Amino acid sequence: MYDADTYSALRNARVAMEAALSRRAAIATPPGAVVSALLMQDHVETAWLIGWTAMMTLVALFRIPVASRAMDAAARGAVTTSQHRLVAAGIALSSLGWGIGTAAGxxxxxxxxxxxxxxVLVAITAMGIAYVMDRTLLAAFLVPLVIPPVIVMLTGDQPNNLALLGGFLLFLIVFGSFADRYHRWIGDMLRLNIENRRLLARQASDAEHIRHLVAELTxxxxxxxxxxxxxxxxxxxxSRFLGQVSHELRTPLNAILGYAEIIRDRLFGADEATLRRYSEQAGYIHRSGLLLKALIDDLLDVARIESGRAPVRIAATDLWAAVDDAVTTIRPEADARRQTVTVNADRGLPLVAADPRALAQILNNLLTNAIKFTPDDGHVWISARRIRGEDGQPAVALTIRDDGIGIPAEAIDRVFHPFERGANAVRRNIEGTGLGLSISRGLAEAMGGRLAIEPGRQQGAAVTVTLHIHDRSSMSDDAVMAGR
Structure with missing residues (x-):
């Protein structure tokens, strides 16, 4: 027993073969009918022969398009029952015509x-039995073909009719037996061919699936x-960070320990002048402690930002005032290196939605970096302008630009990672932990803004902070945003 798909495929293949045979037989029918009529013209009325030849030609004209459509449908694997019946009807009509013709002969x-x-009867019968495999089509071929001559053999008074009938029936039995085996062999070949095609299709599908898996694995x-x-x-x-942090921690710690031992042991005596020196050394201790506190605060900020727990309190913030305070804080360091700091910002800039503390920390980090990486006698510019943010909302873009050593294009993404420092900074032994940019970007994103470095600069670096303009209708002054 075959499964439904195999049975359908076999049926399509058989119909395709038999439709092709039917079309070839239909094409050969008119000349065959003419030849047969010529052989019988001296024995059968001319009118009957003309009518019979015309009928056979009309049947052939019906069979050719029917067989062609069935072949096309079989090629698509979509033979319908009506097409199968039409092919059978064409074969039956043609067989009936040949049966009537041979009976008349x-x-x-x-x-x-x-x-x-x-x-002629035996030849036509042999061709049909040999090539028609479908049982319905075989019945449509044999029954109309055999009945008229058998009736003539049984009822006619010509000599040897019974001998002809016996020989014809024997031929049907013997040749039919061989044809049945041949049909079974052809059917097995068709089934194997169909199964092989399916196997090849499955192998191709499996190979494609394996290619997809290999691509996914790759x-x-x-x-x-x-x-x-x-x-x-x-x-x-x-590892580099630990080395840098250990250096950063060791310097103020050594100062703290050294000055603390001097004061503890009163190494310089206890007179009034020495006590003043002890007071100065206590100041050194205090400054070193502040450095340690700032470093620890940076480490805590990185930890909070990376864990998504960097709370910021959004409020209407005066960006100009924040820039002015930050410039005032770093100006002594810039003056000590004869650097020029130029601010190009409108005092009438709108208030921005920001956390004042976080904004001050961002400005301090960015300005400190600009001063640190700009050589003596260099220049730092600060500018601000109104823009439309990536979300289409009004915003202010603040840019801090310098003419220092710059950041290589391939290092721009990397310097935003905690503990990372540009190759230029490492090569020039510029001190720092590499936390400033990471902290600044994390705080900017926590406030709903963004921080980016301008790529492709030939000299210096330009860092832009974008913050939304404060909208009192949609955000209260004490709104709190947590995380990035």
Missing amino acids: LTIDSPTARMIMSV ATNDRLQRSLIDSEAANDAK
Whole structure:
């Protein structure tokens, strides 16, 4: 037993073969009918022969398009029941015509004519039995073809009718038996061919699936490789960070310990002048403690930002005042290096939605970096302008630009990672922990803004902070935003 798909495919294949045979037989029918009519013209009325030949030609004209449509449908695997019936009807009509023609030939008194008609009957029957595999089509072929001559053989008074009938029936039995085996063999070949095509299709599908899996595995492997590289880079960065932090911590700690021991042991005596020196050394201790506190605060800020717990209190903030305070704070350091700090910002800038403390920390980090990475006698510019943010909302973009050593294009993304510092800074032994930009971007994003470095600069660096303009209708002064 075959499954439904195999049975349908076999049926389509058989119909395709038999429709092709039906079309070839239909094409050969008119000339065959003409030849047969010529053989019988001396024995059968001319009018009957003309009518019979015309009928066979009309049947052939019906069979050709019917068989062609069935072949096209079989090629698409979509043979319908009506198409199958039409093919069977065409075969039945043609067989009936040949049956009537051979029956008429068997009524002729000439032994030669009757022998010719018997040969024609056997030849047509043999061709049909040999090539028609579908049982419905075989019945449509045999029954109309055999009945008229059998009736003539049984009822006619020509000699040897019974002998002809016996020989014809014996032929049907013997040749039909061989044809049945042949049909079974053809059916097995068709089934194997169909199963082989399905197997090849499944193999192609499996191969495609395997290619997809290999591509996914390759992509996964690439991701894992990149993750491994990133992990190694992060470990290297943390190792460098530990070295930098240990240096940063050791310097103020050594100062604190050294000056504390001097004061504790009163190494310079206890007179009034020495006590003043002790007071100065206590000031050194205090400043070193402030440095330690600032470093620890930076580390805590990084930890809070990376964990998504960087609370900021959004309020209407005067950006001009924040810039003025930050410039006032860093100006002594800039003056000490003969650097010029120029502010190009309108005092009439609108209030921005920001946390004043976080904004002050961002400005201090960015200005400190600009001063640190700009050589003596260099220049730092601060500018601000109104823009439309990426979300289409009104915003203010504040840009801090310098003419210092700059940031290589390939390092722009990396310097925003905690503990990362640009190659230029490492090469020039510029001190720092590499936390400023990471903290600044995290705080800017926590306030709903963004921080970006302008790429492709030939000299210096330009960092832009974008903050939304404060809208009192949609945001209260004590609104709190947590996280990035």
